[in-house]
Amino acid sequence: MKRYVTILVLVIVSTFVIHAWLVGIGLFPTGASTQSVIIDQLFHVHIWIISFLFSLIMVTLIYSVVIFRRKKGETGEGAHLTGNSTLEIAWTGIPLMAVLVLAFVGATTLGEIRAIDPSALQVRVNAGQWFWQYQYPEYGVTSTELYLPVSKQVNLQMTSVDVIHSFWVPEFRVKQDLVPGQTTELRVTPSLIGVYKVRCAELCGLRHAYMEGLVYVVSQTDFDNWILKQQSAAPPSPELRGQQLASQYGCTNCHSIDGSAMNGPTWLRLAGSNVELTDGSTVVADDDYLRTSIISPNTQVVMGFQANVMPDFSTVLDQTMVESLIAYIKTLK
Amino acid sequence: MRKIYSIGLVRGLLWQILGTALGIGILTGIRYLMGLTAWKGESAAVFGALLGSLFFVYGIGAMDDWIKVAGGQEVHEPDESGWGSMRYFGVSLDHKVIGIQYLALSLVLMIVGGSFALIFRTELADTGMQFLTLMEYNTLMSLHGMVMIVGILVGVAAFMNYLIPMMLGARDMAFPRLNAFSFWLAVPASLILLSSMALGGFDTGWTGYPPLSARAPVGVQMFFLGVSLAGMGTVLSSLNIIATAIRMRATGMTGFRLPIFVWGSLATSLVSLTATQLIGLSFQMVMFQRLFGMGFFDPAKGGNPILFQHLFWFYSHPAVYVFVLPGLGIISELLPVFARKPLYGYKWVAISSFSIAIIGFLVWGHHMFASGMAEYLRVPFMYSTLLVAVPTGVKFFSWLGTLWRGKIEFPVPMLFVLAGIVVFLIGGLTGPPNATIATDLHLTDTYFITGHFHDTMFGGYVFPFFAAIYYWFPKMTGKRLNETLGKVHFWLMAPAFIILSTVMMRTGLLGMRRRIADYDPELYLVQDHVVMTVAGFLVAVGILVFIINTFWSLRRGEVATGNIWNSRSPEWQVPSPMPAHNYDRPFEVVGEPYDYGLPGSVYVEFKEE
Numbered sequence: 001m002k003r004y005v006t007i008l009v010l011v012i013v014s015t016f017v018i019h020a021w022l023v024g025i026g027l028f029p030t031g032a033s034t035q036s037v038i039i040d041q042l043f044h045v046h047i048w049i050i051s052f053l054f055s056l057i058m059v060t061l062i063y064s065v066v067i068f069r070r071k072k073g074e075t076g077e078g079a080h081l082t083g084n085s086t087l088e089i090a091w092t093g094i095p096l097m098a099v100l101v102l103a104f105v106g107a108t109t110l111g112e113i114r115a116i117d118p119s120a121l122q123v124r125v126n127a128g129q130w131f132w133q134y135q136y137p138e139y140g141v142t143s144t145e146l147y148l149p150v151s152k153q154v155n156l157q158m159t160s161v162d163v164i165h166s167f168w169v170p171e172f173r174v175k176q177d178l179v180p181g182q183t184t185e186l187r188v189t190p191s192l193i194g195v196y197k198v199r200c201a202e203l204c205g206l207r208h209a210y211m212e213g214l215v216y217v218v219s220q221t222d223f224d225n226w227i228l229k230q231q232s233a234a235p236p237s238p239e240l241r242g243q244q245l246a247s248q249y250g251c252t253n254c255h256s257i258d259g260s261a262m263n264g265p266t267w268l269r270l271a272g273s274n275v276e277l278t279d280g281s282t283v284v285a286d287d288d289y290l291r292t293s294i295i296s297p298n299t300q301v302v303m304g305f306q307a308n309v310m311p312d313f314s315t316v317l318d319q320t321m322v323e324s325l326i327a328y329i330k331t332l333k
Numbered sequence: 334m335r336k337i338y339s340i341g342l343v344r345g346l347l348w349q350i351l352g353t354a355l356g357i358g359i360l361t362g363i364r365y366l367m368g369l370t371a372w373k374g375e376s377a378a379v380f381g382a383l384l385g386s387l388f389f390v391y392g393i394g395a396m397d398d399w400i401k402v403a404g405g406q407e408v409h410e411p412d413e414s415g416w417g418s419m420r421y422f423g424v425s426l427d428h429k430v431i432g433i434q435y436l437a438l439s440l441v442l443m444i445v446g447g448s449f450a451l452i453f454r455t456e457l458a459d460t461g462m463q464f465l466t467l468m469e470y471n472t473l474m475s476l477h478g479m480v481m482i483v484g485i486l487v488g489v490a491a492f493m494n495y496l497i498p499m500m501l502g503a504r505d506m507a508f509p510r511l512n513a514f515s516f517w518l519a520v521p522a523s524l525i526l527l528s529s530m531a532l533g534g535f536d537t538g539w540t541g542y543p544p545l546s547a548r549a550p551v552g553v554q555m556f557f558l559g560v561s562l563a564g565m566g567t568v569l570s571s572l573n574i575i576a577t578a579i580r581m582r583a584t585g586m587t588g589f590r591l592p593i594f595v596w597g598s599l600a601t602s603l604v605s606l607t608a609t610q611l612i613g614l615s616f617q618m619v620m621f622q623r624l625f626g627m628g629f630f631d632p633a634k635g636g637n638p639i640l641f642q643h644l645f646w647f648y649s650h651p652a653v654y655v656f657v658l659p660g661l662g663i664i665s666e667l668l669p670v671f672a673r674k675p676l677y678g679y680k681w682v683a684i685s686s687f688s689i690a691i692i693g694f695l696v697w698g699h700h701m702f703a704s705g706m707a708e709y710l711r712v713p714f715m716y717s718t719l720l721v722a723v724p725t726g727v728k729f730f731s732w733l734g735t736l737w738r739g740k741i742e743f744p745v746p747m748l749f750v751l752a753g754i755v756v757f758l759i760g761g762l763t764g765p766p767n768a769t770i771a772t773d774l775h776l777t778d779t780y781f782i783t784g785h786f787h788d789t790m791f792g793g794y795v796f797p798f799f800a801a802i803y804y805w806f807p808k809m810t811g812k813r814l815n816e817t818l819g820k821v822h823f824w825l826m827a828p829a830f831i832i833l834s835t836v837m838m839r840t841g842l843l844g845m846r847r848r849i850a851d852y853d854p855e856l857y858l859v860q861d862h863v864v865m866t867v868a869g870f871l872v873a874v875g876i877l878v879f880i881i882n883t884f885w886s887l888r889r890g891e892v893a894t895g896n897i898w899n900s901r902s903p904e905w906q907v908p909s910p911m912p913a914h915n916y917d918r919p920f921e922v923v924g925e926p927y928d929y930g931l932p933g934s935v936y937v938e939f940k941e942e
Contacts (some may be wrong), residue, residue: 027842039771046766057729057758064736065751068672069743077930078674078739079651089683092723099719099765106769107712113771163545164638164780166703170844173775175703179639180544181632184705197853201703201778201846203538205545206467209849309548325743 007063014055015048022047028273032171032192032217035113042109049102057075064315113174117153125158127165127178128311129205131250132198132213141230142318144248146198146215149223153189162311164203169215177202190217207253209251238320245321254310257332263309265302271330290326341393341423342520347391349385349521351905356384365531375551376624378532382558386521394424395517398510413913426509427913431516432495433809435487436802438516442484442523444876449477450592451873453850458866460854470850471536472529472552478539478845479526479556485656485794487519490570492659493598493802495809497574498902500592502583502937504914507576511569518566526559540649543619543630543641554623557616564609571602571609578602584901584935585922589680592902592926597662598648600690601655608694609650615644632781635661641704646697653786654693657793658686661728661757661930663801666737669927670900671747676927678727679733685724685731702773703850712829718768725761729754744898745819752827757792758784759831763838778848781841784834792829799879806883807897812890818882825875836861901926901936 023044031040068078103169123146124135135142148154158167160178167186168175171194176186198212218226235241246252254264265275275285283289292299294317297310317325337343357377364785365371390396400406413427414421420430421437453473453642456465465473494512498505506512529535535548546553578599582591618629619641628634630641669676676682698706732754741747763785766772776782801823807813840861845852852858896905903920920937928934 014423022907025839027839029844035771039775042769042772043775045768046769046772049765050762054758054760057733058755061736061751061754064733064739068739068741070673070740074740076673076740078672078741080675080928080930081677081734081738082675082925082928083678083681083734087730087734088678088727092681092727095723095726096720099722100716102765103716103719106771109769109771113774149515164462164542164704166844168778170775175774175777177704179705181636181638182705197855199844199846199853203536203540203542203545203848205536205549206471208536209467209846209851210727248584257937263895305549321898 001051003063005066007059010059010063011052011055014059015052018055019047019051022051029170030192030194031173032169032190032194032196034189034191035172036171036173037191038109038112042105045102045105060199068100114187116187117189120153120155122158123148123154125156125167125178126316127158127159127167127200127211128161128210128313128316129163130200130207130253131248131251132211133249133316136227139231141227143230145213147223147226148188148190148215148217149220150190150193150217152220153187156186158186159183161313161316162201163204165200165204165211167198168201169196169198171196175201182265193217193219207250235320236329238324239331240328241321242324242326245317245325246328249313249316251325261306265305267329267332269333271326271332275300277301278303278305278307287326290329291322294322294325334413336351340419344423345389345393345517345520349389351385351392352388353385356381358501359384360919369776374556378551379554379558379620382525382528386525386562389518389521390514390591393517395510395514397424424513426505426513428494428498428506428509428512429809429911429913431512432491432493434516435491435494435519438519438523439484439488439491442480442487444880445527446477446480447485447873449473449480449878450898451869453477454866454869456850457852457861457862460852463849465850467850468534468536469491469922471538471848472534472811474848474850475535475538475556476527476530478522479560482528482539482656482913483519483523483560483653485790486567488515488794488798489601489656489659490519490567492594492663492798492805493574493602494570496904497577497598497913498581498803499808499915500595500902501578501586502916502920503577503581505803506573507580508573512573515566515570515573518569518747519563522559522562524559524567525555525562529555529559535596541616541619542623542645543589543638544632547622547631554620554721557620561613561616562735563614567605567900568609568795571605574598574602575606582921583922584933587922589683590922591683591924593665593679593682594659594662594675596684597658597665599658600686601658604651604655604690604693608651611644612648615641615648616642618644625689630696632750639701639704642701642704642706642878643697644819646700647694649720650697650700651690651693653789654689657789658689658774658801660753660792660794660797663733663797664753665735666902667746667750667800667804668732669929670898671742671744671750672736672739673742673929674735674737674739674923675929675931676731677737679927681727681923682731685727688724689721692717692724696721697766699773700777702770708860715768715770719765722761722765729758736828744803745814745816745823745922746800746804746898748820748823748827749796749803752823753792753796753800754908755792756788756796756827756831756834759834760790760792778842778846779841780837780845780847783847784837784841787830788836791834796827803897807893808904808909809913810887810890811892811894811898812886813893814890815882818878818885821883822875822878825878826872829868829871829875833872836865836868840865899930903937903940906937906939 018158054209133144134146158178160180165178172188176184194217196215198213198215254262256262256266259266259268270285273285274282276282295314301307360377360380361371401408453470456463469814511631528554532552532555535549535553537549578595621627622629628636630636630638665682695717699718702711768777803814840858844856894908918939920939923938924934924936926936
């Protein structure tokens with residue numbers, strides 16, 4: 001009996017010590033969404049469970065190893081205990097009940113973080129190798145940085161133009177993959193003003209590590225001002241706009257501007273040159289050719305390069321954006 | 334020259350080179366005759382590799398007997414007694430030789446895969462790219478995953494092949510030729526898998542999700558093909574294990590008198606036999622998508638990328654139970670020996686293995702909570718996933734019950750068993766946060782998963798695997814591994830590994846994503862990465878000590894031919910090393926397998942001549 005009391009006391013002490021340690025070492029980034037508060041509560045339930053079960057098993061294990069070790073000069077075998085059905089039923093039944101309760105709590109939490117606000121801000125998210133693009137259909141604004149008003153739910157309707165990506169802002173705690181050919185949904189309610197980063201969490205090729213973008217959570221006033229600024233901003237010259245787009249949308253990850261070899265043909269001295277295609281024909285790289293190559297990249301594949309590597313940008317770039325890119329490419333002589 | 338050619342492995346490799354060249358030639362020839370562009374590197378490489386693997390198995394002679402039987406000839410069992418150590422380098426039908434061949438291949442693969450990890454672990458010690466290119470990093474990271482998985486599958490096969498016939502009192506496996514064939518298929522499969530490095534590498538991770546894998550370099554085809562072939566060997570091998578365990582038991586060895594390791598192996602083999610096809614299928618569908626333009630997973634052609642994930646995880650989740658159930662079986666097998674007590678709740682432990690295997694089939698969706706699969710699937714998969722905790726808990730409580738009031742001894746195998754329990758406990762306890770969906774949305778695809786997964790693999794496989802090597806090495810060789818070096822190995826590896834995986838989990842919670850070649854300095858994780866890198870090297874040094882120990886002990890190890898662990902198991906009742914065809918007299922099971930501490934009882938009794 002004394003043994004069981006000792007173990008019980010040690011388990012209780014250890015549970016609290018481990019719990020304090022786990023909470024103390026700082027396991028979570030700042031919580032910056034209402035969902036993060038709910039999720040962190042569930043995390044803390046888990047931390048209690050982990051602290052208790054780890055203590056229960058480790059204390060008993062270490063106790064046994066110390067107390068029941070074969071002492072010097074001791075001979076003979078251990079006690080002949082083959083089992084105890086009551087105990088077995090108990091340690092099957094109690095954990096069974098516990099996981100059912102945990103699963104119920106888990107389902108409730110999922111319901112809470114998925115709660116739908118009908119007045120949520122709508123944002124369309126397009127991702128590709130390797131860029132993030134956000135469209136605000138209510139305002140006619142397109143941006144490669146995400147601006148969100150604080151304390152207002154945002155409904156992200158997301159898709160990918162090439163491979164699978166995943167939208168994850170660690171401070172928001174929630175994650176959702178972006179799948180080509182379908183639209184996925186993520187709802188977040190930012191709760192803390194600040195600058196965060198969206199980090200692509202699904203391996204998406206070579207530059208996956210660098211697929212990060214800025215997320216600004218701002219006050220409603222600042223958000224409105226930003227929208228106004230976007231709507232009224234004087235358009236830069238097409239060449240300059242094209243240069244910005246080329247880096248924002250990852251074009252220059254595959255197309256060099258200095259003539260070096262990458263996954264796609266270089267842009268240096270491309271405009272006006274003769275281009276040999278995989279079907280053996282040769283075409284002149286005029287405006288039409290460049291336009292087709294951007295919005296329908298598999299139509300004319302350049303000799304020495306693979307089809308199906310470049311995504312179809314027709315859903316991502318509007319007509320003026322394409323024209324700006326062409327204007328920029330023409331400056332690379 | 335002829336002498337070298339008589340070595341099976343050399344012959345097989347030569348035939349593989351020949352087959353590969355022939356395959357490339359045939360494909361290019363057909364394309365030329367059909368009037369297509371003759372040279373299509375990807376198709377040629379795939380067909381060449383496929384034919385090369387068949388030529389390897391033929392060249393080494395793993396199919397000779399079947400060809401003879403098909404031609405109406407009689408085949409005889411070869412007398413392998415005069416072959417000496419050369420029998421390990423060619424086709425042998427002896428399950429013990431095949432077991433040791435599997436073991437050697439497993440160690441080679443895991444050393445290769447582990448070295449990959451050391452290379453990219455060093456790269457990660459600081460932000461920015463140090464000495465690897467992004468493609469090199471991605472290839473090494475992807476191959477680390479799959480080479481380790483194949484290495485573990487092969488290692489599981491090693492102990493199942495080596496131990497099960499001896500434990501059952503059988504002369505050999507039910508199908509010795511199939512056994513040799515399954516093993517020799519794994520060799521060209523491993524070579525093909527590694528050849529992906531020479532063909533441009535690939536950047537998809539071991540999961541090979543399309544559309545990314547549909548547009549990766551040609552190397553990814555070798556990855557798909559190598560895994561498919563290795564998987565086929567696993568299916569055949571598990572069939573053999575099941576047939577052996579059902580049909581070839583000694584008199585009196587009823588279900589609940591089986592050694593507990595056999596229970597774990599049976600559960601594992603049932604999963605391997607029925608689920609491995611799905612990973613083969615999913616990979617082959619991507620191969621066909623690339624080779625023939627079949628748009629299974631291409632949304633532009635009406636395909637669905639998420640379908641791949643369902644097919645892939647339908648095997649790849651149960652696969653982790655394939656890896657750990659034999660390892661947990663080894664823990665349950667060795668604990669009674671060193672605690673000198675019966676295995677507590679034997680029947681419950683046996684049944685828990687099967688429960689884990691069966692529930693394991695119903696949980697694959699928990700890998701896909703953030704994937705965009707139908708939302709209503711998430712909650713049912715959470716329930717099924719959490720249920721796995723129940724039979725796993727039964728194992729832990731039974732192990733504690735086994736230690737309670739024992740007379741515990743601590744030779745090296747027992748140290749690894751205890752480390753296995755502790756590490757598997759950490760891996761187990763960090764599982765439920767991945768199951769309750771809301772928390773998993775933060776955790777999935779981060780280093781938390783990496784840490785959790787490595788804990789389950791090391792606790793459920795690596796530590797028990799080393800325990801098994803230290804424990805059965807005398808049975809294999811008649812010599813004992815050096816205890817002091819074994820303890821050095823243990824104390825280098827166990828604490829360093831626990832630190833490594835724990836820090837992994839912390840960085841994941843703080844924002845470290847999985848599979849990234851570089852990380853944001855603003856996460857302030859450089860210090861954690863340095864700790865992980867140092868810990869990784871300590872694990873590697875421990876394994877280096879183990880390798881030195883193996884070679885040293887083979888030459889100069891303490892001779893150990895008797896029952897050095899004082900075990901009740903039948904293989905320890907006869908002198909080591911075990912002769913061909915195992916026991917010279919049959920035995921009968923007359924008692925419980927683990928009745929340590931019951932005076933006068935034995936498990937098996939050998940019949941008189």
